[in-house]
Amino acid sequence: MLNRPYTIITSEVTVDGKLTLYKGASSKELMTLMDIEAYKYLHQIRAKVDAIMVGCETVRTDNPSLTVRYVEGKNPIRIIPCGSGNIPTDANIFSKDAETWILTTNRMPEETRRAIEEKGHKVFVFDGDRLDFKELWKFLYEKGIRSILVEGGSTVNWQLVKNHLVDEIRLIHLPVIVGGEDIPTLVGGEGFKSLSKLLHLRLRAHFVRGRQLITEWEVVKSKRD
Ligand SMILES: NC(=O)c1ccc[n+]([C@@H]2O[C@H](COP(=O)([O-])OP(=O)(O)OC[C@H]3O[C@@H](n4cnc5c(N)ncnc54)[C@H](OP(=O)(O)O)[C@@H]3O)[C@@H](O)[C@H]2O)c1
Numbered sequence: 179m180l181n182r183p184y185t186i187i188t189s190e191v192t193v194d195g196k197l198t199l200y201k202g203a204s205s206k207e208l209m210t211l212m213d214i215e216a217y218k219y220l221h222q223i224r225a226k227v228d229a230i231m232v233g234c235e236t237v238r239t240d241n242p243s244l245t246v247r248y249v250e251g252k253n254p255i256r257i258i259p260c261g262s263g264n265i266p267t268d269a270n271i272f273s274k275d276a277e278t279w280i281l282t283t284n285r286m287p288e289e290t291r292r293a294i295e296e297k298g299h300k301v302f303v304f305d306g307d308r309l310d311f312k313e314l315w316k317f318l319y320e321k322g323i324r325s326i327l328v329e330g331g332s333t334v335n336w337q338l339v340k341n342h343l344v345d346e347i348r349l350i351h352l353p354v355i356v357g358g359e360d361i362p363t364l365v366g367g368e369g370f371k372s373l374s375k376l377l378h379l380r381l382r383a384h385f386v387r388g389r390q391l392i393t394e395w396e397v398v399k400s401k402r403d
């Protein structure tokens with residue numbers, strides 16, 4: 179039995195694996211290429227999980243709402259890891275549509291914490307300069323989160339992959355190539371750099387929704403699976 183939330187990474191990716199047009203660009207621009215069927219697919223997943231996560235940089239660049247809008251269903255709790263605590267307190271994730279939890283460190287300015295709490299959202303402060311995702315996943319489980327959808331970006335995806343906290347990856351493929359170096363791809367970080375350490379996946383399903391190819395991958399827990 180899992181003693182952490184069941185974890186699904188979902189992302190829109192170009193054929194060359196990119197998440198956005200250039201470093202620092204909002205992925206919302208690229209997402210205008212998606213049709214309504216792709217949005218419905220994504221929002222169906224959002225409606226089925228207890229929580230949804232994006233990294234703090236995605237909040238700063240994309241300003242997403244992280245709510246369920248294209249299908250009927252409840253909004254998941256919005257959870258943002260943000261070591262620096264540098265998060266705009268007027269961001270869309272602080273709307274009244276759903277609860278938001280910020281996971282941060284003592285680096286978060288006190289006035290930011292107060293402003294978030296005054297809006298009725300929660301701030302959880304962890305020891306150290308950086309967040310340990312294994313510890314976060316244990317904490318979230320203890321708080322009753324049994325399933326979580328992670329929608330990027332690359333840095334957060336790497337934290338999950340590196341710590342073996344992922345159960346599924348579901349991709350909405352955009353039939354374009356962006357090109358360029360230094361642009362966030364599905365998984366960033368320092369990388370495994372060794373064949374023996376790679377995360378292995380098994381294709382569970384592939385189908386077309388609207389104009390998009392969707393692929394759904396399960397993480398193989400051991401090489402014999
Ligand atoms: N196509 C898509 O589906 C999609 C989805 C999401 C995002 N994106 C794109 O991806 C880009 C953003 O990706 P990104 O990789 O730069 O950023 P990100 O993963 O969204 O966020 C990274 C930030 O999260 C916080 N964080 C992550 N791990 C941490 C740890 N261990 N300890 C403390 N804090 C931690 C840090 O915030 P602090 O530095 O403030 O501490 C870090 O800078 C944007 O261009 C966005 O448009 C695309």
